[in-house]
Amino acid sequence: MQKAEGRRQKAEIGVARHPSAVTRYLTIYGALWRTSVTREMSFKGNFILWIVVELLWFALQLCFIGVLYLHTNSIGTWTQWQVVLLVGASSFIQQTYQAFFLTNCVNVSELVRTGKMDFLLMLPINTRFLVSLRQVDLGAFINAAFASVIMFYAAARLHLHPTAVELFGFLALCVVGILIHYSLMFMLAAISFWTVRAQGIVWGYYNLFNIARMPDEAFRGVFKVVFTFVLPVLLVSNVPVRVLADKLQSPVLWPVLLGMGVICAVISEWFWRVSVRRYTSAST
Amino acid sequence: MKKYWHVIGIGIQNNLTYRVNYLTRTLFSFIPLFAMLSLWRTIFGGQGGAISGYTLAQMISYYLLVAVVDVLTAVNEDDWQIAADIREGNISQFLLKPVDYLWFRLSLFFSGRIAFMAVALVPLTIFIACFGRYFVLPAGGTACLAFCFSLILTALLQFFISYAMAMLAFWVLEVSTFIFILFAFEYIASGHMFPLDVLPPALKHALFFTPFPYQMYFPVSIYMGKIAGADLWQGMLVQAGWVLLAYAFARFMWRRGVRHYGAFGG
Numbered sequence: 446m447q448k449a450e451g452r453r454q455k456a457e458i459g460v461a462r463h464p465s466a467v468t469r470y471l472t473i474y475g476a477l478w479r480t481s482v483t484r485e486m487s488f489k490g491n492f493i494l495w496i497v498v499e500l501l502w503f504a505l506q507l508c509f510i511g512v513l514y515l516h517t518n519s520i521g522t523w524t525q526w527q528v529v530l531l532v533g534a535s536s537f538i539q540q541t542y543q544a545f546f547l548t549n550c551v552n553v554s555e556l557v558r559t560g561k562m563d564f565l566l567m568l569p570i571n572t573r574f575l576v577s578l579r580q581v582d583l584g585a586f587i588n589a590a591f592a593s594v595i596m597f598y599a600a601a602r603l604h605l606h607p608t609a610v611e612l613f614g615f616l617a618l619c620v621v622g623i624l625i626h627y628s629l630m631f632m633l634a635a636i637s638f639w640t641v642r643a644q645g646i647v648w649g650y651y652n653l654f655n656i657a658r659m660p661d662e663a664f665r666g667v668f669k670v671v672f673t674f675v676l677p678v679l680l681v682s683n684v685p686v687r688v689l690a691d692k693l694q695s696p697v698l699w700p701v702l703l704g705m706g707v708i709c710a711v712i713s714e715w716f717w718r719v720s721v722r723r724y725t726s727a728s729t
Numbered sequence: 730m731k732k733y734w735h736v737i738g739i740g741i742q743n744n745l746t747y748r749v750n751y752l753t754r755t756l757f758s759f760i761p762l763f764a765m766l767s768l769w770r771t772i773f774g775g776q777g778g779a780i781s782g783y784t785l786a787q788m789i790s791y792y793l794l795v796a797v798v799d800v801l802t803a804v805n806e807d808d809w810q811i812a813a814d815i816r817e818g819n820i821s822q823f824l825l826k827p828v829d830y831l832w833f834r835l836s837l838f839f840s841g842r843i844a845f846m847a848v849a850l851v852p853l854t855i856f857i858a859c860f861g862r863y864f865v866l867p868a869g870g871t872a873c874l875a876f877c878f879s880l881i882l883t884a885l886l887q888f889f890i891s892y893a894m895a896m897l898a899f900w901v902l903e904v905s906t907f908i909f910i911l912f913a914f915e916y917i918a919s920g921h922m923f924p925l926d927v928l929p930p931a932l933k934h935a936l937f938f939t940p941f942p943y944q945m946y947f948p949v950s951i952y953m954g955k956i957a958g959a960d961l962w963q964g965m966l967v968q969a970g971w972v973l974l975a976y977a978f979a980r981f982m983w984r985r986g987v988r989h990y991g992a993f994g995g
Contacts, residue, residue: 516927517780648754652761653760
């Protein structure tokens with residue numbers, strides 16, 4: 446057993462010694478996955494309870510839609526099942542993001558406060574890579590799967606028959622949405638380099654992305670402009686769903702989402718670099 | 730009694746060190762609130778008239794009042810702190826000292842609310858002022874008085890339920906999942922998400938057999954004059970009943986918990 450372990454380690458070091466950057470990072474990421482799975486499985490009861498919590502809140506959103514449509518036939522041009530599709534897509538994007546990134550973003554302030562960031566900064570790999578992807582939240586994948594089931598059901602109720610191109614576009618835009626979630630949240634997290642005590646971060650994040658599951662036509666004026674072009678949360682799930690449900694009222698919408706995704710990613714990387722420069726180790 | 734006044738005083742000072750945190754919390758909470766108001770405005774715009782007896786102005790006022798009641802009565806981090814006290818053994822000292830842990834925590838809860846109020850007052854007033862033309866005034870003097878009294882009962886009910894819930898920390902290591910599950914039910918059934926009147930009548934009626942509507946919907950409805958006359962007094966009695974029941978339950982959970990409790994280390 447120990448021998449096998451040793452051989453595997455040796456193999457990993459072997460890969461590291463002749464590294465193509467991609468295989469090297471993939472190997473490291475594989476190792477991070479293994480430790481995450483081990484960690485999650487050591488608290489099985491808790492693991493299942495967190496899935497229940499998330500499912501309950503998802504069901505709550507659907508109940509809300511159900512209640513709203515007892516009293517109206519449409520919100521703007523959005524019909525009931527289109528909004529269900531929207532809530533499903535929004536949850537799918539959020540849960541996938543959560544699976545890969547959320548815990549890690551939340552932990553940044555703790556790393557800064559305790560000075561554990563020292564250790565991560567010294568490792569010979571990209572610090573942002575390690576900080577962003579250290580832990581995987583496996584329960585969130587299960588919740589993302591539930592969200593997909595709801596999306597399939599809503600699409601069936603809408604008699605949607607998306608073409609392969611539309612389906613691919615939808616998934617690609619979802620990935621951009623996840624990227625936007627991550628970029629914005631990582632910026633929020635990097636604030637902890639400035640204030641150290643940044644417990645409000647998760648709170649802020651949830652409030653901000655709360656509106657991602659609302660149909661964009663409910664908003665007008667300054668609010669809509671800010672949450673489209675400054676913090677593009679209104680695009681994140683609305684645009685992919687519009688592509689899928691054949692609701693694109695203008696062809697510039699998806700390039701806008703794509704562009705905003707790139708801009709967010711660039712700003713977030715810039716902000717991260719500026720923030721790290723401010724880091725003074727807490728331990729010394 | 731005097732010692733609890735001291736606790737309140739110290740609690741306020743402690744809480745005010747988190748004023749920036751409170752301020753950002755308040756400001757961020759305006760985003761979903763504003764979104765909710767826009768959503769309803771769009772729905773009303775689509776058809777005009779009233780929905781389940783609510784005009785647009787009343788609907789907007791309902792959500793603004795929910796925000797106010799939330800600032801005044803919601804349990805913020807008290808349940809987490811209580812659970813942590815139990816888990817880390819800090820409650821040992823309360824078992825020895827002539828300070829009752831429940832009254833101690835209640836004092837801290839009130840001081841937390843006072844500090845939050847002090848910070849949230851200005852931004853919340855400005856936010857409400859922005860919707861000034863929609864904001865309805867209290868239905869009358871009696872309604873206003875009953876609203877204030879009902880608010881206190883709501884705060885107590887919120888606190889005792891959270892306290893009892895946090896007692897689970899005597900038995901399980903991680904209580905946050907349980908707290909979030911309860912919170913989900915509270916969120917929808919207390920009228921946080923929408924006024925309970927928009928539900929089918931049978932469902933609304935059934936909810937009134939639970940304590941949830943008395944955690945939010947009830948005081949707001951008093952303010953808006955949706956509950957008045959005999960219903961009002963009867964409702965207040967029921968609310969007071971729930972408070973007593975929740976108090977008894979909190980005490981019961983504590984007693985069972987302490988019997989189960991083993992203090993390790995210092």
